[in-house]
Amino acid sequence: MLRVGIIGFGTIGKDVAQYIFENKAGNVALISILVRDLGRIESEYPKELFVDEPDQFFNQNLDIIVEGAGHHAVQLYAERALRSGSDFIVSSVGAFNDQTLMDTIMGAAAESGTKLIVPSAAVGGxxxxxxxxxxxxxxxxxxxxxxxxxxxxxxxxxxxxxxxxxxxxxxxxxxxxxxxxxxxxxxxxxxxxxxxxxxxxxxxxxxxxxxxxxxxxxxxxxxxxxxxxxxxxxxxxxxxxxxTGYIVAMSIAKVLKNLSTNLMIGL
CATH class of the missing domain: 3.30.360.10 (Dihydrodipicolinate Reductase; domain 2)
Structure with a gap:
């Protein structure tokens, strides 16, 4: 079973978490959700899932980290996620209009043996x-x-x-x-x-x-x-x-399912 963390608990983060708990994202377990402010979180999920300290989040031996918090989150955390040994699923792909950022992140992935994963999200084909x-x-x-x-x-x-x-x-x-x-x-x-x-x-x-x-x-x-x-x-x-649309979180759930089960479709 793959250990999953989510950065952000907005529209995308909430939907991805829901698909995981509904067993629609394959053989994965949601371990942690990184948020800006614990005091603002209202959720039916266990409180211990949520952290607002990046050090605590990245020290949980996560196999995959899902970004659902915007360009700034990619800038802050993508390299760190990859260097921590986690694959990184990015929804805010537009952050890579910064070629220096892209080169840095790809360098981190190469050095760490991890993967930057771009889901189809809102687009197809x-x-x-x-x-x-x-x-x-x-x-x-x-x-x-x-x-x-x-x-x-x-x-x-x-x-x-x-x-x-x-x-x-x-x-x-x-x-x-x-x-x-x-x-x-x-x-x-x-x-x-x-x-x-x-x-x-x-x-x-x-x-x-x-x-x-x-x-x-x-x-x-x-x-x-x-x-x-x-x-x-x-x-x-x-x-x-x-x-954004419903399909973004659905697409991320499909990636998690591909990575955690024995049948891979659409790669």
């Missing part, structure tokens, strides 16, 4: 994209569209009036490195797609606010020696955090 990249790939484009409520509290509020929007508006067009930097909570999919394919600087991205939709929509096009792929994903937003 990463297995096909990664396979096609052997070929090589010629082009990857991503169009991300989300309803206005998903952009509240982000930089997009400075660009458009979300309350009065009546038609779709493109709020960004560029590459994946810049999109993941500009929208750290909302376009992590562009970074995941880039790591699977042709890189952050070559992956083209458009970002839309669309008042006519109620799901987070990602449209992918890739071409190369393998052929072409056109894929549209519609994710149901989490009611607690419309910037």
């Amino acid at each position: 990463l297995d096909r994209i990664a396979a096609g990249a052997v070929g090589p790939l010629d082009e990857i484009t991503l169009k991300t569209s989300k309803p206005p409520k998903a952009w509240m509290g982000t930089i997009v509020e400075q660009q458009v009036n979300l309350q009065e929007l009546t038609e779709p508006v493109c709020v960004f067009e560029g590459n994946a490195r810049e999109s993941s930097r500009r929208f750290p909570e909302s376009v992590n999919v562009s970074a995941a797609l880039s790591l699977a394919g042709i890189g952050l600087d070559q992956t083209k991205v458009q970002v839309f606010v669309d008042p006519h939709i109620n799901k987070n929509v990602h449209e992918i096009f890739a071409s190369g020696k393998f052929g072409e792929i056109r894929l549209q994903i519609q994710n149901t937003p989490s009611p607690n955090n419309p910037k």
Whole structure:
């Protein structure tokens, strides 16, 4: 049985914990959850699961650590997790728009014999994209569209009036490195797609606010020696955090199941 720790107890952390306790994440045991402030935690789970001291968290012989707390958590803890002997599942993949950070983390993984694991999360087709990249790939484009409520509290509020929007508006067009930097909570999919394919600087991205939709929509096009792929994903937003969707935690649970059981699907 694999020993699992979670960093963060927001939308993703709570859902991953629930899937583990419901035995939907394979042969794993949830050992610890690292939070910022124990005094703010309200949960039906045992209190001893929660810690707010990183030293205590990382000294529990964890096999796998799941990050569900944003870019800053990746910057603070990814290297430490890998050097502690734990594999690291990252949901905030957009943090790797910082190439120095990426190089440091990959160096730590190589030196420690551990793995940095990027789940499909909100995007789909990463297995096909990664396979096609052997070929090589010629082009990857991503169009991300989300309803206005998903952009509240982000930089997009400075660009458009979300309350009065009546038609779709493109709020960004560029590459994946810049999109993941500009929208750290909302376009992590562009970074995941880039790591699977042709890189952050070559992956083209458009970002839309669309008042006519109620799901987070990602449209992918890739071409190369393998052929072409056109894929549209519609994710149901989490009611607690419309910037992300249910599928992110589900995807992490699937990774845990792959790593802890004898049947591996979709690698």
